[in-house]
Amino acid sequence: MRVLQLIDSLQPGGAERMAVNYANAFSKRIPGSYLCCTRKEGLLKAEISPEVGYLFLDKKNTLDLKALLKLRKFVIKNEIHLFQAHSSSWFLALMVKLSIPKLKIVWHDHYGRNLNKRRKKILRIASRFFEGIITVNAALKEWAEKNLNSKEVRFFRNFLPDAQNRVPVQLSSLKGQQDSFKILCLANLRPQKDHLNLLKAFETIEKVYSQASLHLVGKDKEDNYSIELKTFVRRTHLEEKVFFYGETQNVKELLLQADLGVLSSASEGLPLALLEYGRAGLPVVCTTVGECPEVLGKEGLLVPPADPKVLSEAILHYIDHTGKRKEAAENLQKKILEEYSERTIFPEVENFFRILLQE
Template identity: 35%
Template structure:
């Protein structure tokens, strides 16, 4: 019987949703008995410490798109290990297709995480219609992307499937922070709209004095980081907002914080939102992308309009002033996430996508 080898290619190990999903997927394949390899094209990041046992990690040290030395490292890995299944995230698909031109022996899945799914008309990515002929199956993170690619790749509707993100945590019980803490787990880039949260904090300080916001995420966009720092400084909020940046202790922050909060202007299905739920945190998020599938009603948390700092501040105040109720919503959300977005849901959907060409078990 041929050994089952799974290759997954991701750009970095920063703390973004794509990167967290790559680790989660690698862990599931390893748990299910596959030889699971995680290939990181460019660099490591805050998630390196969270790679589970059993997952084999390779760094290509890619310096640019046309880095032939890094490309040769990938080609050599494919030749040496002989993957049955290659799973490429986002822009990693370009090199995955190029490798397939050289050796067509593996089954190729593209995982499209395009976060700006509301702007597909602006960013249509037409080149993917050319590359699609070498892609066996296409996995997308929301229904808008699914509908988009089924329209663009007419005749291949059965090759395209929306498979939701799923969380994977190893939480240990810890005491909460002494001061009431909102955790914003999001990389620093405009899509995550930390400025919206900062404005909400400014509104909230006129009503509540004792709380803090921790912003944990990779330093992705330097210009955006400068805007975030300027906004905090101009409102005099240094004592309320801490910019933690990248961290290897995400699970500790999840365990010790009181509330999970996202203030994004655009999303797919954010992994951070699912991690908040799995950690049983009360959740406040903006109603963008597929967030409403996780928070469909007030029974499970608070969903507010994007770019509406007043609404965001109002929900934060409600949580602060009635935390016992918020805890109950967090517990209901935890059950919902475990049941509807757990790893077995992902595994079953993946099998549906690639069957009958490949059997996962």
């Protein structure tokens, strides 16, 4: 079995991290594991195992013939059997398959927005050519079964690698007063993550507990959404308590310095940030969106989205109750290591792929 992960970018994000996780996991188990980044490289490139065959297309537009031919040549040369196409990369996978009919496609759906507004017409037609679909939560599986045409739809949890490639990074500390209660949000700055909800909650928290600080770690496009968040911070005079970090490779080190992990999202798929929080031993507060309730269960505090008052109350509860906070963190860490690890999830996926390739 020879499998290629297809992903548009290697900038830190959930789908991008999972593409790397799958490529690295396959490289330990099969003779040919590959990853193709179609449009833009990024920090995650350094986390790809040396055993993974890598290709960068530098694709300029949707119908980039040069990139298509380059990928087709790579597939033929390396005798690749199956594409695991993450998110929107399914289109390029389909273009290659039309010229190599025996090539199989498994589409990996990481969609984390409002499913009621999702466009499906073109995807429904394309799905006739998918041998299988993987979804990251149960709602996406139900949506695919109802709206698409692939006969094999499976829900597999996202997972964390059993062993991480050590990427040399410049160690740094979380900003602000080191003795503050450090709340960390690991999420790229985009509307679905609803950082404004968190900032409004933190405004309340800071008035009650002045020793709190908020640390926002994730890609900053410096767009209108980013400007809105930073304007709010200035207007509420929280510049010395709220810190923006952008994308960084030393996420693990920053998590180990935090006291609490939070996600205030309006919508999600299955956020890897929750798994990272759990593995780092952090207590967690997050919104009841996507697969978050299933991941967290009773081992954290769940709040409704777009409700900064309830979010602030939940965070303050953990600040005030050290024992409950530590117990929840320990239980969540155990759950993540047992139920969301590579050794637990990946064998099911590998078996699914082998079944598809036998057909």
